[in-house]
Amino acid sequence: MKAIINGNVHEHSLVLSPGAVLIEDGKIVATTTAATEIPDHAEIIDAEGYDVVPGLIDVHLHGLMGHDAMGPGLEDVIRTLPQFGVTAFLGTTLTLPEDETLEGLQAMARVIDNPPAGAQCLGIHLEGPFLSPEKPGMATSEWFAPLTWELFEVLQEAAGGHIRMMTFAPEIGSGLRHLPRLIESGVMPVVGHSEATFEQMTEAVKVGLAHASHTFNAMPPLHHRHPGVLGAVLYYREIVAELVADGVHVHPAVMSILLRVKGLDDVCLVSDASPFAGMPDGEYEWEHKPLFVSQGACRLENGTIAGAHALLDTGVRNLIQLVGLSLNDALVPATAVPAQVLGANKGRLAAGYDADIVMLDSEQRVVSTMVAGEIVYTA
Numbered sequence: 001m002k003a004i005i006n007g008n009v010h011e012h013s014l015v016l017s018p019g020a021v022l023i024e025d026g027k028i029v030a031t032t033t034a035a036t037e038i039p040d041h042a043e044i045i046d047a048e049g050y051d052v053v054p055g056l057i058d059v060h061l062h063g064l065m066g067h068d069a070m071g072p073g074l075e076d077v078i079r080t081l082p083q084f085g086v087t088a089f090l091g092t093t094l095t096l097p098e099d100e101t102l103e104g105l106q107a108m109a110r111v112i113d114n115p116p117a118g119a120q121c122l123g124i125h126l127e128g129p130f131l132s133p134e135k136p137g138m139a140t141s142e143w144f145a146p147l148t149w150e151l152f153e154v155l156q157e158a159a160g161g162h163i164r165m166m167t168f169a170p171e172i173g174s175g176l177r178h179l180p181r182l183i184e185s186g187v188m189p190v191v192g193h194s195e196a197t198f199e200q201m202t203e204a205v206k207v208g209l210a211h212a213s214h215t216f217n218a219m220p221p222l223h224h225r226h227p228g229v230l231g232a233v234l235y236y237r238e239i240v241a242e243l244v245a246d247g248v249h250v251h252p253a254v255m256s257i258l259l260r261v262k263g264l265d266d267v268c269l270v271s272d273a274s275p276f277a278g279m280p281d282g283e284y285e286w287e288h289k290p291l292f293v294s295q296g297a298c299r300l301e302n303g304t305i306a307g308a309h310a311l312l313d314t315g316v317r318n319l320i321q322l323v324g325l326s327l328n329d330a331l332v333p334a335t336a337v338p339a340q341v342l343g344a345n346k347g348r349l350a351a352g353y354d355a356d357i358v359m360l361d362s363e364q365r366v367v368s369t370m371v372a373g374e375i376v377y378t379a
Contacts (some may be wrong), residue, residue, distance in 0.1 A: 002373060003038045007047025007359065010054070010328055011349045012336065014126070017198040023355040026372035031349050038275045038365060045245040047359050048366055053086025053331055054355030055348050055360060056312045057338035060125055060213065060242060062092050063275030065134070065312060068286075070104040073275070074111040074121065081119035082369035082377035084278075084311040087356035088120045088339075088346055090164055092272075094287050102158040109160030118376055120356075122342055123164030126155065127213065130168035130175060131193035138306035139193070140287065145350060146173025147179065156187075156226040160202045161189055167213045169194035170299055177261030181205045187249065191212040191239075194229050200231030205239065211341065214272050215258060216250050217305070233259050240341055243333065245322075246308045247317035248297045252322035259323065259333075268341055269333040275306025317364045336350045337354065351373045 002023040015168035020038060022029040030037060038044075063069040064084070067076035069091035077160040081089060091108055093101065103122065112121050145151060145169050145376050152352030156163050167190040179189050191204065192213025199210070212233045219229040233239050241262055245255055249272070259267055271277065275291050276284045276293050284291045291306050292299050298306045310318075312334055319330035339347030346354045354372035358366060 001028045001039055001042045001046060003042040004045045004047050004052055004357065004359075005035070006040065006240035007050050007052035009052045010331060013328065015308075015328060016049050018048070020355065021355075023373045026355055027036050028349060028351055028353050028355050030351050035182075041058060046345045051327060051361075051364070052349065053327075053358050053360060054335040054336045054349055054367065055358050055371065056085045056316070057342070057344070057347060058086050058089040058271050058312045059341060060092050060127075060270035061086075061273050061312075061339050062307050064105075064277040066279060067273060068275040069108070072111065074108050075116055075164060076100055078111070078118040078121055079289055081115055081311075082371065083366060083379075084368060085358040085360070085366040086311065086315045087369060087371045088344065090123050090125040091121055092125040092127050095131065095143045096287065097143055098129075101129070101155065105158040106118060106348050108342055109158070112162050113160065117374075118371070120371060122344060123162045124159050125165040125167070126159075126163050126166040127192065128167070132169035132172055132195050134195045135193045135218045135220075138191055138287070138289070138300055147178055148173070150300075152178070152182070159239070162277070163283075165190050165211070169196065169208070170198050171196040176200070176207065177206055179204065179209060183208045184296075187231075190235070191229060195220055196229050196232075198227040198232050201236075205232070205236050209267070210238050210240060211240050212241045214244050214249065214270065214337055216254060217244065218284035227259040234258075237266060240266050240268050240337065242291050243315075244270055244272045244308055245318045246271070246310040246317055247309065247322060247348060248298070252318070254321070256323050259325075264329055264332040265337060268337045269312060269319070270353060271310065271312045271315060272308045274309070274319050277307070277311055279309075279311050290293070313364070313366060320364065325356050334348065
């Protein structure tokens with residue numbers, strides 16, 4: 001048994017200070033303030049002066065530090081993420097020609113089936129090719145395709161059945177009619193890169209749409225007579241809204257508006273980190289295009305945002321520093337919400353949950369990361 005003691009333990013709406021977390025066989029056994037509950041034989045981890053929080057969960061991440069999640073680089077992504085407090089994630093794809101997409105999915109599946117030590121990859125988030133050419137973002141619309149069940153099956157077979165989320169544009173082709181079948185097969189449909197009308201979104205919600213990709217980005221702005229995708233995301237409580245809180249994708253005031261309208265429990269913090277997140281300023285290549293890292297942003301030559309340069313821990317800090325949330329509140333969209341979205345037994349420091357735990361210093365910087373009860377990173 002391990003016991004993390006003397007830290008400020010953040011368990012959902014409570015902060016136990018000083019608190020302790022007892023861990024055995026990769027699970028949390030108890031969270032307590034009573035020193036008498038700590039067995040004499042426990043291995044002690046002293047967290048005095050630190051915040052002890054659930055591991056961060058990122059459902060929309062393309063890579064980091066020069067490693068692309070869409071391919072064999074997923075192995076290095078798994079190893080590297082714990083230094084940013086991320087203990088679980090979905091490796092996210094990018095739209096490429098079909099042969100390259102299949103090759104990338106096959107490589108991802110091999111890594112997921114035989115992962116190294118590090119963050120747990122819970123599956124694949126397929127972002128493309130089922131997107132709208134009107135809202136491509138940095139993707140190449142020539143490689144887009146309407147959603148058909150036949151093409152999805154080809155992609156899922158290449159992915160070894162690991163596709164868990166799929167971003168698509170509901171207004172393109174006959175994609176809406178496949179939603180019930182997707183959900184039944186264990187894949188969560190996600191609206192994104194879309195110009196769907198409010199009425200089309202209403203139909204999508206009726207058949208199970210419950211998640212929106214990087215809200216505000218790659219969708220039209222809110223219009224008071226034509227609410228569209230964004231209006232539906234804000235209006236329907238059924239939809240959990242992803243938020244990229246890097247300070248580039250969304251203005252802090254708009255972050256605050258989203259959190260006020262949706263509430264903490266219906267916003268899912270994501271990084272949308274590019275493979276060059278955390279890299280020095282300079283020119284790189286992604287999706288066969290030059291990509292420029294400068295001033296904390298990743299952009300194409302024409303200025304289009306191309307993923308984020310910040311990781312999920314920066315998003316949590318920005319919710320505190322730019323939006324004014326407490327650490328406890330800022331953690332909810334980055335831990336409990338994505339865990340609930342994925343149906344994962346994670347995101348809380350309570351008995352029975354996976355022992356994915358992060359220690360933060362007074363500036364919310366990662367000191368130590370534990371996955372399934374094992375320390376995988378120490379600063």
